[in-house]
Amino acid sequence: MQKALTVVMGLGLSAYAANGVIPGWFVSGGGRADYVATKDTSVKKSGTSSARFTTQGKTDKYGTLMQAFNPQRYAGKRVRLSAWVKTQGATGRVDLWSRVQAANSPGDGPGIAGSLTRLPETSDWKRYEHVFDVSADGVSLQYGVGLQGPGTLWLDNVKLEVVDKNTPLSDGSPTEPVNLDFED
Amino acid sequence: MTRLYLLALTFTQLGAIPTGWFFEGKDRSHFEVTLDAKELAAGKVSARLRSVVPDAKYGALLQTVNAAHYTRQRVRFSAMVKASDVDGWTGLFVRVEGAGQKTLAFDNMQTRAQKGSFDWKRLEVVLDVSPDARRIHFGLGLSGRGTAWFDNARFETVGSDVPTTASSTALDGPTNLDLDE
Numbered sequence: 444m445q446k447a448l449t450v451v452m453g454l455g456l457s458a459y460a461a462n463g464v465i466p467g468w469f470v471s472g473g474g475r476a477d478y479v480a481t482k483d484t485s486v487k488k489s490g491t492s493s494a495r496f497t498t499q500g501k502t503d504k505y506g507t508l509m510q511a512f513n514p515q516r517y518a519g520k521r522v523r524l525s526a527w528v529k530t531q532g533a534t535g536r537v538d539l540w541s542r543v544q545a546a547n548s549p550g551d552g553p554g555i556a557g558s559l560t561r562l563p564e565t566s567d568w569k570r571y572e573h574v575f576d577v578s579a580d581g582v583s584l585q586y587g588v589g590l591q592g593p594g595t596l597w598l599d600n601v602k603l604e605v606v607d608k609n610t611p612l613s614d615g616s617p618t619e620p621v622n623l624d625f626e627d
Numbered sequence: 628m629t630r631l632y633l634l635a636l637t638f639t640q641l642g643a644i645p646t647g648w649f650f651e652g653k654d655r656s657h658f659e660v661t662l663d664a665k666e667l668a669a670g671k672v673s674a675r676l677r678s679v680v681p682d683a684k685y686g687a688l689l690q691t692v693n694a695a696h697y698t699r700q701r702v703r704f705s706a707m708v709k710a711s712d713v714d715g716w717t718g719l720f721v722r723v724e725g726a727g728q729k730t731l732a733f734d735n736m737q738t739r740a741q742k743g744s745f746d747w748k749r750l751e752v753v754l755d756v757s758p759d760a761r762r763i764h765f766g767l768g769l770s771g772r773g774t775a776w777f778d779n780a781r782f783e784t785v786g787s788d789v790p791t792t793a794s795s796t797a798l799d800g801p802t803n804l805d806l807d808e
Contacts (some may be wrong), residue, residue: 592655
């Protein structure tokens with residue numbers, strides 16, 4: 444249990460030291476050396492700045508701007524993660540993800556709760572949300588935005604709230620198909 | 628009972644991934660994904676998936692829906708598909724996913740793979756969505772060099788009289804226990 448946390452936090456601290464301009468957030472993933480996160484004071488959803496995450500050079504590896512912490516105070520509760528994201532030219536892959544890691548959860552797996560939402564390759568600010576349960580088995584609650592390949596994304600106004608157990612679970616995907624005729 | 632989702636929305640831009648759809652594959656650089664206003668089965672545009680290298684790995688244009696509205700039902704995903712010089716194979720696919728991204732039901736038409744060149748025809752995949760399903764992914768896949776178009780897709784629930792196309796359907800009960808089949 445301690446080990447899993449240590450791995451995550453160890454990653455976090457080293458990445459933070461390398462580009463520690465966004466307190467509490469760090470760059471991770473197999474391609475983390477290929478991406479850079481900076482504060483952007485001109486493109487933002489609210490407040491004084493957003494996080495801008497982009498490739499530096501050509502890459503086909505995944506990189507993510509993320510946060511991780513011990514979820515003890517959320518244990519047994521249902522939470523809603525919401526985030527505003529804007530994307531530009533992310534022709535490889537761009538996503539918002541969340542997960543609760545248990546002690547034995549693989550580092551590259553989906554965890555025991557949480558989700559992953561694919562985002563459009565280019566879009567203006569849009570709000571996305573995941574609603575999931577944090578069980579007592581969770582040793583690390585994590586969420587972030589990721590890119591694989593070229594592109595830029597902006598992240599702003601992230602919230603993690605405890606919600607009522609009546610709030611429907613949501614994996615961030617639509618409940619019905621859209622644009623099946625491609626005319627949209 | 629049958630629900631149809633045929634949305635008549637307005638045409639936007641060519642040269643981009645259609646709204647609500649995503650590319651998934653080993654190597655995005657092997658594929659071009661665009662809208663096409665010339666090759667049509669219906670409406671003003673179709674979606675085109677073209678692999679630009681000879682040994683392109685499997686790539687797909689897909690979307691994902693929450694399974695909540697479809698659990699305990701049989702769903703049919705169908706679309707008009709056209710192909711040109713596909714030297715690998717193409718086909719529709721549906722993957723029903725449970726907790727931990729586990730695959731509960733899957734059919735990518737590999738056993739009835741479509742190859743070469745053919746004009747518009749309707750292909751379909753029919754699968755059961757089990758009670759523990761979380762999400763359903765569906766779309767068009769392409770492997771190898773070639774071009775596939777797809778248009779006028781439908782995602783609908785169907786009755787149990789429509790047979791499933793699952794390549795790995797769960798058995799109804801003990802089967803072939805004498806191992807003579």
